[in-house]
Amino acid sequence: MTHPLLIALDGPVSAGKSSLADAVARRFGILHLDTGAMYRAIGLAALRQGIDPADEQAVSGLLAADRVQVDVRFVDGHQQTLLDGQPVDDQLRSQQVGSAASTVSRYGPVRRYLVARQQAIARQQSMIIDGRDIGTVVLPDARAKVFLTASPEVRARRRYEQIRATDAAATYEDVLKELIARDKQDRERPLDPLRQAEDAVLLDTTALDFNQSVDAIVRIVEAAYGQR
Numbered sequence: 510m511t512h513p514l515l516i517a518l519d520g521p522v523s524a525g526k527s528s529l530a531d532a533v534a535r536r537f538g539i540l541h542l543d544t545g546a547m548y549r550a551i552g553l554a555a556l557r558q559g560i561d562p563a564d565e566q567a568v569s570g571l572l573a574a575d576r577v578q579v580d581v582r583f584v585d586g587h588q589q590t591l592l593d594g595q596p597v598d599d600q601l602r603s604q605q606v607g608s609a610a611s612t613v614s615r616y617g618p619v620r621r622y623l624v625a626r627q628q629a630i631a632r633q634q635s636m637i638i639d640g641r642d643i644g645t646v647v648l649p650d651a652r653a654k655v656f657l658t659a660s661p662e663v664r665a666r667r668r669y670e671q672i673r674a675t676d677a678a679a680t681y682e683d684v685l686k687e688l689i690a691r692d693k694q695d696r697e698r699p700l701d702p703l704r705q706a707e708d709a710v711l712l713d714t715t716a717l718d719f720n721q722s723v724d725a726i727v728r729i730v731e732a733a734y735g736q737r
Contacts (some may be wrong), residue, residue, distance in 0.1 A: 514539055516637035516730055517644035520657035521703060522611070522691050523668040525714060525722065526639040529657065532723045534637050537730070540583055542630055544640035544647070545610065546590040547623050549601040550579045552609030554592055562609040569618040579623065581630065604676060604687065611691045614641075615698040641695055644706035653733035654709035655726055661689055663715050 514537060520526050527543050534541035552562055554577040560567045571577045580591045589596045600606065613619050620642075627647050631638060638647060644654035659667075665685035673679050695703040705711060710729045714722045 514635040514730075514734065515631060515648055515651040515653070516726075517648045517651040517654040517706070517709070518637055518639040518657060518726070519641055519643050519645075519655070519703070519705070519709065520639075521641075521664065521695065522607070522688055523664040523671075524657045524659055525664075525667065525719075526657055528719070529722055529726060530637045530639040532719075533726050533730070534586075536723065536727055537635075537637075540586065540634060540636040541588060542581065542627065542636050542638045543588055543590070544623065544627055544638060544643065546588070546598065546601055547579050547581065547626070548614045548619070549606050549610040550590050550592045550597055551577065551613050551619055551623070552611075553597060553600055553606050554579075555613060556605065556609055562612040565616050568613050569616055572618050572622050579626070602672065602675075604672065604679065604684075608687065608691070611694055615694070615700060617700055620701055641703045642701040644709045645704060646701050649706070653730040654706050655729050656705040656709040656711050657722075657726075658711070658713050659715040661685065661692065664688060 516533065518526055518530050527545065530541045530543070554571060555562050555568050558571070562568060578593050582589050582591065590598050590601065624647055627638065631648060640647065644651060644656070662685065665681060665688045668688060669679060669681045669684045712725055712729065717725065
């Protein structure tokens with residue numbers, strides 16, 4: 510398989526993109542860039558500074574005034590997401606931050622700032638990048654593109670199992686309702702909406718377990734690049 514190896518992995522919220530991308534990265538011996546964590550970091554920055562994520566002007570002002578810096582570094586092959594130079598990964602997975610990320614991701618200045626960072630990182634080495642606009646915007650020329658999905662009910666169950674240990678008030682019904690709302694928001698945003706790239710392979714993991722999903726993605730990549 511030739512290098513650099515670039516894999517674009519897109520899909521809706523809680524489709525399993527991040528965990529599957531981690532596993533696929535290990536299989537190919539490459540890095541995994543989680544772009545969703547970068548948007549969550551912007552959402553977290555807004556919340557920390559008392560800014561309503563729905564206030565586009567105020568959120569965009571954070572970037573225009575250089576009041577927030579988002580970056581990543583890789584430590585032992587794993588991504589650390591940095592907000593103003595400090596690792597914040599342990600603060601990015603709450604429902605509140607996730608909702609804030611979905612909201613701020615609609616704003617042009619936020620998207621331009623982070624897409625530029627993501628493309629700069631991708632130019633440096635082989636990697637798999639997951640998000641919602643990787644195959645269409647961030648890596649439009651990637652040879653291997655996968656659009657990952659599963660039914661809303663299955664995705665909500667996965668999300669609920671992920672957060673209930675840290676959010677005792679969470680219910681499956683509430684998680685499903687929010688997931689459906691976020692799907693709609695991501696699909697209908699005017700700038701870089703969630704959509705399958707024309708040359709991406711659709712992979713529905715509703716009936717697949719984790720290892721089967723990893724194997725399916727590996728086969729898609731190998732078909733695109735040729736067997737190693």
